Structures are given as C-alpha cells and as structure tokens.
Amino acid sequence: MALLSAIIGGILFGGSLALLAYGLNLAFGVLNIIHFFYGQGIMLGLYLIFTLTVWFDVPLIVSCLVAVAVIVALHVVVHLGVIQPLLKAPLINQFLALASIIIILENSAMGVWGATYRGVPITLPVLNIYELYIRTSNLIAFIGSLIVIGLLYLFLNKTYTGLAIRATAQDREMASIMGIKPRRIYLITLALVGVLAGIAAAFYALVYAVHPHWGGTFTLMAFVTVVLGGLGNLSGGFLAALIIGVVMMVASFLTIPEGGPIAVYLIFLIVILLRPEGLLGVRARA
Amino acid sequence: MKRLANLPTGLLLFILLLAIIFPFVGLPLYFTHTIILIFIWGAVTTAWSYMGRFWMISLCHGAWVGIAAYTTVLLFNFYHLSPWIGLWLGLLAVAIAAGVIGYACFRFGLVGHYFAVTTLVVTELVALVIIAFRDITDGRLGITVKPLRTAPLYFQFESKVPFYFMALGLLLLSLYIWRKIDQSKMKKALTAIDEDEVAAASIGINVVRNKTTVAVISAVIAGMGGVIYAQYIMYLNPVTTVAIGASLAYVFMAILGGMFTMWGPLIGAIIITGLEEYIRVTFGTVLMGWAWVCYGFIIIVMIIFLPKGLYGTLIETLHKRRMQKAARESATP
Numbered sequence: 285m286a287l288l289s290a291i292i293g294g295i296l297f298g299g300s301l302a303l304l305a306y307g308l309n310l311a312f313g314v315l316n317i318i319h320f321f322y323g324q325g326i327m328l329g330l331y332l333i334f335t336l337t338v339w340f341d342v343p344l345i346v347s348c349l350v351a352v353a354v355i356v357a358l359h360v361v362v363h364l365g366v367i368q369p370l371l372k373a374p375l376i377n378q379f380l381a382l383a384s385i386i387i388i389l390e391n392s393a394m395g396v397w398g399a400t401y402r403g404v405p406i407t408l409p410v411l412n413i414y415e416l417y418i419r420t421s422n423l424i425a426f427i428g429s430l431i432v433i434g435l436l437y438l439f440l441n442k443t444y445t446g447l448a449i450r451a452t453a454q455d456r457e458m459a460s461i462m463g464i465k466p467r468r469i470y471l472i473t474l475a476l477v478g479v480l481a482g483i484a485a486a487f488y489a490l491v492y493a494v495h496p497h498w499g500g501t502f503t504l505m506a507f508v509t510v511v512l513g514g515l516g517n518l519s520g521g522f523l524a525a526l527i528i529g530v531v532m533m534v535a536s537f538l539t540i541p542e543g544g545p546i547a548v549y550l551i552f553l554i555v556i557l558l559r560p561e562g563l564l565g566v567r568a569r570a
Numbered sequence: 571m572k573r574l575a576n577l578p579t580g581l582l583l584f585i586l587l588l589a590i591i592f593p594f595v596g597l598p599l600y601f602t603h604t605i606i607l608i609f610i611w612g613a614v615t616t617a618w619s620y621m622g623r624f625w626m627i628s629l630c631h632g633a634w635v636g637i638a639a640y641t642t643v644l645l646f647n648f649y650h651l652s653p654w655i656g657l658w659l660g661l662l663a664v665a666i667a668a669g670v671i672g673y674a675c676f677r678f679g680l681v682g683h684y685f686a687v688t689t690l691v692v693t694e695l696v697a698l699v700i701i702a703f704r705d706i707t708d709g710r711l712g713i714t715v716k717p718l719r720t721a722p723l724y725f726q727f728e729s730k731v732p733f734y735f736m737a738l739g740l741l742l743l744s745l746y747i748w749r750k751i752d753q754s755k756m757k758k759a760l761t762a763i764d765e766d767e768v769a770a771a772s773i774g775i776n777v778v779r780n781k782t783t784v785a786v787i788s789a790v791i792a793g794m795g796g797v798i799y800a801q802y803i804m805y806l807n808p809v810t811t812v813a814i815g816a817s818l819a820y821v822f823m824a825i826l827g828g829m830f831t832m833w834g835p836l837i838g839a840i841i842i843t844g845l846e847e848y849i850r851v852t853f854g855t856v857l858m859g860w861a862w863v864c865y866g867f868i869i870i871v872m873i874i875f876l877p878k879g880l881y882g883t884l885i886e887t888l889h890k891r892r893m894q895k896a897a898r899e900s901a902t903p
Contacts, residue, residue, distance in 0.1 A: 318683050369874050375682045376627050380825065381873045383818055388866035390815075391859040500814055504694060507687060542702035549695045556688055557678045 285415045290537035291530055292418060298529025299426035300487055303433060304502060305509035305521045307480035312515055313453040314473040316375075317367060320382035322481060322506060323499025324389040329355045329485025330494035331393055334402045344404065348489065352482030359478030363471055371470075386500070393496040403493030425487035432483055433522070440518075449473055501545065505532075508552040589738055593731045602730045604847045606802060609737035610795045612839035613744040615823040617791035619835045620751055620784050622824055624760045625682075628785070629817045630671070630689040631792045633696040636812030638664045638793030639800035640700060640707065643715050646724070648706065653725035657797045661790050668789030672782040681767070690814060697813040712807030715800065725801045733802045740798060741836070744791050748832050751787075756780055792820075822869050828879025837881045 304322070311319035329351040336347030362385060370378045408420035440446040451459040452469045460466050492498070509528055513521030528548055536544030593602050618631050641660035645651040671692055680688055701709045708714075720728045727733065751757055759780045762770040771777050800806050810816060819842070827838025842865065849861045876883050 318687065366870055366874070373873075373877070374625070376625060376686065377873050377877055379627070379683060379686055380821060381870050384822065384866040384869040384873075386866075387815075387818070387822075387869075388863050391862040391866070395859045395863070497809070500694075504691065508691070511687075540702055542698045546695060546698050546702065549691050549698070552691055553674075553688065553695075556680065556684065557674050 287534070287537065289417050290533045292416060293422065294530035294533030295526055296418070296422040296426040296529070297533060298526035299429045300484065301505060301509055301529055302522045302525035303429040303480060303484055303487075304506035305513065305525055306433060306436060306518065307477040307484075308503075308506045309510050309513075309515065309518060309521055310449075310453075310473055310480075311477050312510065314449055315367065315371070315470050317378050317382065318507070319477060320379060320503065321362075321385040321389060321499075322477075323501065323503035324386050324393075325355050325358055325478070325481045325499070326485045326488065326502060327393060327494055327496070327499035328358065328389055329482055330489055330492065330498070331397055331402065333485065333489040334404055334494065335397075337404050338402075344406070344489070348486035351485050351489075352479060355482040355485065356475050356478035359474045359481070360471065363474040367474065368467075368470070390496050390499070397496070399496060401493040401495050404489050406490060408490060419491070421490040425491055428483070428487050432480070436480070437518075445472060449476075505545075505548065508548055511552060512555055593734045599730060600851070602734055604844060606730060606734050606737045607847065608840050608843045609734075609741045610799050610802075611820070611823065611843050612836040613737070613741045614792045614795040615820045615827075615835035615839045616741070616744040616748055616832075617788045617795070618820045619824045619829045620748065620788040620791075622821070622829045624764045624784070626781065626785070627686045627821065628689045628788070629686055629814070629821065630692045630696075631789070631820050632812045632814070632817035633693040634664050634668060634789040634792040635796030635799070635816070636696055636700065636806070636808065637667055637796075639796035639806050639811070640713070642797050643713055643800050643806060644706060647713070647716055652723055653797065653801055654723070657725075657794075660797060661793050664789050664793035665786050668786045669782060672785035672789075673778065676778045676781040676785075679767070690817070693812065693814060693817050697808045700808040700812060707808070710807075710809060712805055712810075715804040717804065726804075730802075733798065736798050737802075740791075740794055743794075745832060745836070747787065747791065751784065752832070756784065760784060822865065825869065825877075825879055826872060828882025828885075830878060831882050831885060834879050834881040838879065841880075 304326075308319050308322055311317055311322075332351040332354055333344070333347045336342040336350060337344050342350075362382075366381050366385070367378065370381055408424070411418040411420060411423070438446075440450055448459065448464045448469055449472065451462065451464060452466055452473075456466060459469075505528065509521055509525045512528065513519075513524035528551075531551065532544035532548050534544075535547035536542075592605065614631060614635060618628065621628050638657070638660035641663050642653045642656040645656035645659065646653050671689070675685055675688055700707050704710075715726075718724055718726050720726065722732075759770070759775045762773075762775055763777050763780065767777055796811075799811070823838035823842050824835040825838065826841060827836065828834030845861065846858065850858050872879070878886060
C-alpha cells in the first residue's frame with residue numbers, strides 16, 4: 285500500500301515536472317538555448333511568495349500573482365540583457381552566461397534570505413483514501429499543471445502568436461520569410477517561459493520549503509525530462525515526466541532519499557548516450 | 571610574437587625564484603595560505619583548459635577533484651592506508667571514471683550543449699553518491715581527515731611550506747603539460763576535430779582516442795589538485811568541493827583569465843581566489859555571497875564583450891599592434 289502511495293506521489297510529481305519541462309523545451313526549441321537558470325527563477329518566486337505572505341501578510345493569491353509578474357520581468361530582462369546579445373555567439377558562451385545567472389540568483393538569495401529553509405506555513409489536509417495517503421497540495425499542483433498545459437496547448441495551436449512561435453521553432457528562416465519577426469517571437473517565448481516558471485512557483489509554494497540551492501535539482505530534472513521525451517517533442521515530454529516522477533518516488537521509497545535522483549540521472553546517462561532523440565522521440569534535426 | 575605569448579624567459583625565471591623564496595621571507599602565514607589555494611586552483615583550472623580550449627566544456631572537474639580526494643581520504647581514515655599510496659588509487663579511479671565517461675560521450679558524438687549537460691549530470695551523480703553513503707562519508711556535513719600532526723609518511727604536515735611546494739610543483743606540472751599538448755600532434759588533431767569532426771575523421775584522425783586522451787590527462791591533474799587540497803585543508807564537503815558550484819567555478823576562472831592561452835587560467839585563478847580570500851577576511855562571509863553576485867555580472871559582461879578573457883584579449887591586442895607596426899615598417903622603405 286505504501287508502494288502504491290509512492291507511485292501515486294510520483295505521478296503527481298510528474299504532472300508538475302511536465303509543466304517545468306515544457307518551459308525548457310520551448311526555450312530550447314525556439315531560441316536554441318538551454319534555459320539554465322530555470323530552477324533558480326522558480327526559487328526566486330518561492331522566496332517572493334514566502335516574503336509577501338509571511339513577512340507582509342499579503343493574501344497568498346496576490347503574492348503568487350506578484351511572483352509570476354516578477355519572474356516574467358526577470359526573464360524579459362535576461363533576454364534583453366544577456367540572451368539577445370549572445371544569439372549569434374557560440375552555444376557554449378550562451379550556456380555559461382546563463383550559468384552565471386545561477387550564481388547571481390543563488391548568492392543574492394543567500395544574502396537576502398540566508399541559508400535556512402523558508403516555507404509558507406499553510407498545511408493543507410492529507411487525503412486518506414483506503415490507506416492511500418495523498419497530499420492535497422500535491423493534488424492541486426498536479427491538476428493545476430494539467431490545466432496550464434492544456435491552456436498552453438490551446439495557445440500554441442489556436443492563436444496567431446502561438447502558431448508563430450511553433451513556426452519559428454520549426455524553421456527560423458522560413459518563418460521570417462513568412463513575415464514573422466524572430467526577435468519579437470524570441471521575446472514573447474521567453475516571457476511565456478517566465479509565465480510557466482511563475483505558475484510552477486505558485487503551485488510549489490505549498491509543497492516545498494525553499495533554500496538558496498533549491499533550484500538546481502529542478503532544472504536538471506526538467507532537462508532530463510526534456511531529453512527523455514525528445515527535444516521539441518511536447519507530448520513525449522509529458523509521458524517522460526510521469527515516468528521520471530514515478531521512478532524517482534519509487535526509488536526513493538525503496539532505498540534512500542538520494543536513490544531517486546541517482547536512478548533518474550543514471551537513466552538519463554544511458555538514454556542520452558544510446559538514444560539522444562529521446563525514448564519516444566523521432567530523430568531530431570541536426 | 572612567440573616570445574610575448576609565452577612571456578620572456580628571464581621574467582619567468584624571476585617569478586619562479588620569487589615563488590621559491592616566498593615562504594621564507596616571513597610574511598604572514600595567511601599570504602602563504604592564499605597562494606597555496608591559488609596554486610591548487612590554478613593547476614585545476616589549467617587542467618580544465620586542456621579540454622576547454624578545444625570547446626569541450628566539461629562541467630565535471632569538481633567530480634574529478636572529489637573522486638580523487640575522497641578515495642584518498644577514505645582509504646586513510648578507514649584502512650589507515652598512507653595517502654602517498656592512496657593517492658595513486660584515487661588517481662586511478664579518476665582516470666578510469668574520466669576514461670569511461672569521456673569514451674562514452676565521444677564515441678556517441680556528444681558535443682556542445684549535450685556534452686556540457688551530460689558532464690553536469692555526472693557531477694551531480696558523484697555528489698549524490700557521496701552524500702548517499704553518509705555512513706562512511708558523513709554526507710553533507712563533509713569528511714575530516716584524521717589528524718596526526720606532523721607525519722610526513724602520512725602526507726600530513728603542520729607547516730604550510732611542504733604544501734606550498736607541492737602545490738607549486740603541481741602548478742608547474744600542469745603548465746608544462748599545457749605546453750606539451752600545445753606542441754604535440756594531438757593539438758593539431760583536436761583543433762581539426764573542433765573545426766569539423768566529420769572532416770577530421772575522414773582524413774584519418776582518431777576522434778574518440780584523441781578526445782578521450784586529453785580528457786583523462788585533464789581529469790588526472792584535477793584529481794591531483796583534489797588530493798593536495800584535501801590533505802592541506804583536511805576537510806572535504808560534497809556540496810562545496812564536488813557539486814555544480816565548484817565545477818562552474820573552474821570554468822569561470824578559466825574564462826575570466828582567457829581559456830585559450832597558457833597563462834590565462836592561472837591569471838583567472840589568481841584574481842578570483844585572491845579576491846575571494848581578501849573579501850572573506852576583510853568583510854566576512856556575508857559579503858562573499860555578494861562578491862559572487864558581482865563575479866556573475868562580470869562574467870556575463872566578459873562573455874558578451876571579451877570572450878577571449880583578460881589575458882587572452884591583452885595578448886591579442888599586443889599582437890595586432892605589432893603586426894600593424896611591422897606592416898607600416900615594411901610599407902615605408
């Protein structure tokens with residue numbers, strides 16, 4: 285029964301992981317960058333929600349909205365200041381510039397909030413269905429993520445801007461011939477990624493207590509999901525997220541807390557070496 | 571030009587002489603401490619640049635430092651095996667790990683982003699495994715070497731001087747190997763591979779072997795740095811010496827100084843380690859975090875405007891000026 289609980293916990297975790305992976309996938313597909321400070325952006329959002337609700341007594345919903353706005357602003361600033369000047373530079377330069385944003389965000393968080401765990405002290409009840417224990421906060425994050433993913437799907441398939449983003453992801457030059465301005469699309473995409481990160485932060489606010497080095501694991505997990513699902517393959521990413529969630533929770537349950545990430549990273553190494561197009565993917569364009 | 575890029579021999583000998591008499595002039599021990607750290611991190615960063623200069627961005631040098639250091643320390647703590655013997659086992663472990671990871675990555679053609687992220691995952695994996703075996707490694711708390719006071723047979727000295735010369739020796743070794751690689755056929759092969767891997771393979775260059783060789787050499791030197799660091803500080807922590815932060819720090823030092831030149835990585839290490847120690851002592855650890863925030867901004871500005879690093883840009887400017895002067899002289903009879 286406890287194992288079943290772990291599996292359900294894994295599926296719930298996988299849902300929100302899918303949301304994270306979509307953001308990374310978008311950034312990679314459209315701008316061809318690895319959005320390296322993704323987890324740190326979410327970490328900043330969690331700290332903002334904590335500060336506003338606990339220190340300034342702002343209602344949780346309002347502070348979540350503020351956090352989303354700030355994370356979007358962060359993404360726009362980084363795009364204009366760092367990514368745009370480096371779009372033509374070697375890939376590694378972009379990678380390292382984004383990596384140094386990790387250093388900036390983590391050390392700033394350390395300086396402002398210190399190294400202790402900070403969490404919003406609201407505990408939602410734990411559901412008990414025939415001995416299966418499910419945390420309501422996880423359930424909310426899972427359902428919320430599904431809704432956001434659905435909305436994202438509609439946005440990318442039904443609106444002009446969304447279609448322009450997908451067109452740019454498929455073929456930059458062709459899209460610009462068709463009258464799509466790549467620079468504008470890049471900016472919109474990164475803002476969209478910021479929205480996803482902000483929403484993820486809002487869902488995680490009730491699940492996790494945050495500390496300055498919280499984000500790195502989530503970026504890596506999301507990246508592993510993207511690679512397993514296949515870069516640029518949005519539906520593959522969802523299944524990969526569920527698989528990773530379940531593997532992680534079950535491995536942690538059966539062994540030690542570190543067992544989960546270790547199992548996931550090992551799977552990642554095997555997959556990236558033997559099937560770099562992803563478990564479910566078609567072979568990506570070179 | 572050749573002489574400028576490699577610094578005049580006289581100046582080099584003078585600096586070396588200064589370095590040798592430095593621990594005996596009676597400056598505060600703190601300076602010696604900082605310089606030992608600079609030597610160690612300078613060597614590790616130089617080792618990183620063996621690969622980095624061919625655009626193989628490895629983010630697992632923290633892991634190599636950690637594997638060698640932890641192997642040596644654990645063998646000593648649990649089996650009382652002298653680190654002088656243990657270090658060879660540690661380096662062997664690093665060489666095997668780097669060989670396997672390198673071979674796997676290069677055999678399956680991981681380059682650019684993919685190589686960087688894969689090595690990053692390897693680093694996280696090593697850090698997590700160290701944390702997971704908390705019964706023997708003390709997990710996140712970090713491990714302390716059992717102190718024996720001065721015991722030369724067990725690689726422990728109360729004086730800083732032996733460590734100073736070992737670190738200096740390692741630094742010189744790492745620079746010497748840089749030179750050797752620079753003059754070797756391997757450099758030409760790796761440059762060709764960097765430009766176009768398929769074309770290089772088609773003219774008979776063994777891509778996998780060349781890349782794996784340089785990866786193993788680089789990892790072993792980093793491992794030596796780890797061993798000396800562990801014996802000198804007598805404390806190891808998986809988060810600060812192994813994980814992502816440490817691995818990125820070497821990369822940043824190399825970029826700041828200039829990763830395509832022989833002296834660049836060392837200069838980066840001098841600037842970052844020196845500033846870090848200065849700020850830590852003068853203003854305390856709180857400000858050190860903010861100093862890192864500043865480094866982050868500086869690195870971004872450097873990557874955008876000076877991708878060749880401080881020393882690299884300086885050398886290039888001097889070179890250009892010389893060429894212009896030579897051109898002018900040859901133009902006017």
